Amino acid sequence: MFHARIIGYRYPTHWHDTWTVLIVDAGAIRYDLDSRHHGAAVETVSILPPGVAHNGYPSERFGRFRKRNLYLNSDFLPDELVGPAVDVSTFQDRQLRTAIGQLHDRLRAPEGLDVEARLALIAERFQQHLRHRAPVAREPEPFIASQLRAYLDAHITGKAALHDAARVLDRSVPHLVRSFTQRYHISPYAYIVGARIDMARKLLLQGQPVASVAVEVGFHDQAHFTRHFRRHVSIPPARYARSGLVLD
Known part of the structure; x- marks a missing residue:
């Protein structure tokens, strides 16, 4: 993650090999992404795909901005979403922005299982935006929640990874988290810590x-x-x- 306060500075054209998730806490930023002109301000969320050239500079109105970036591996989202992210890079989504802000706070003292769950839910939300799909979550499954609990019980003192459980149970990480939380009224991370x-x-x-x-x-x-x-x-x-x- 990267936090910065930028005053009167223009980033030169460059690119990253990661997905960049950007939230602005003050001011506003403008950027050109593969010749598309974009902007981000407070209350928005922006995502810049890997391998795509972009720049960055304060908007003329404010002349400065304060931002928080997450740099996420190239497999954070599927490759086919690179093009849609170039076309539409910024979203008005208060719930998503709150989730990203909370993840920044968590990363100051990272907890593997908790961070994994938060990232999976954030990725799911971005996919809904980029695929232009309304949020439609699969109904939580009590049986799957019980199976996840058995997995966590078997890994209490070891390394528990939700993506491993998702592969074994043939469900997505967000679905596992929702099913478990509804069934037991506690997140998988809170359960294993307790x-x-x-x-x-x-x-x-x-x-x-x-x-x-x-x-x-x-x-x-x-x-x-x-x-x-x-x-x-x-x-x-x-x-x-x-x-x-x-x-x-």
Whole structure:
């Protein structure tokens, strides 16, 4: 991701090998994308396809802009959507813009499963715009939600990836997320974090050190574990462990 405040500067013509998702927080930007003239301002969302030359400069009205960019792998969207993204690059979609802003906040302390789910839902929304289709979501499936829960339970302390579950269950990631959330009233990411914290509580009360518990239940470091534990339990794990130990 890239955040910038631009005043009186013109980007030269260039291109990226990634999809670029752009939101503007102040001012407005103009850009030429493969000879098509486009613009973006607050409340809009823009997407620039990979391999297409473009420039960028503040609009004449404001003379400046503040923006946030996401650079996403070339497989973020299908190749056939490059042309439509050149023709229509900017959209008025408050829900999509909010989702992208929340993803930027999440990426300051990234959580794999959560980021994966958010990106999949954002990609789905862009596809609807670029294919000129009204949002039509498949009805959530309780049985698929149960199967996803079984997958998550089998990966509580390991690496859980929604795209792996989607391949096994023959469903899209957004559909899995919607089915699971409706069935259990919690996201897959929140479910797996809660299960890890529950497991950690038991290990801490058995006297295991905080650092080893953090790794054993699937967090990548002690600080990461402590942040989540405190959010769920209200106190740090070391204090929780001391409060429950019975000494001979």
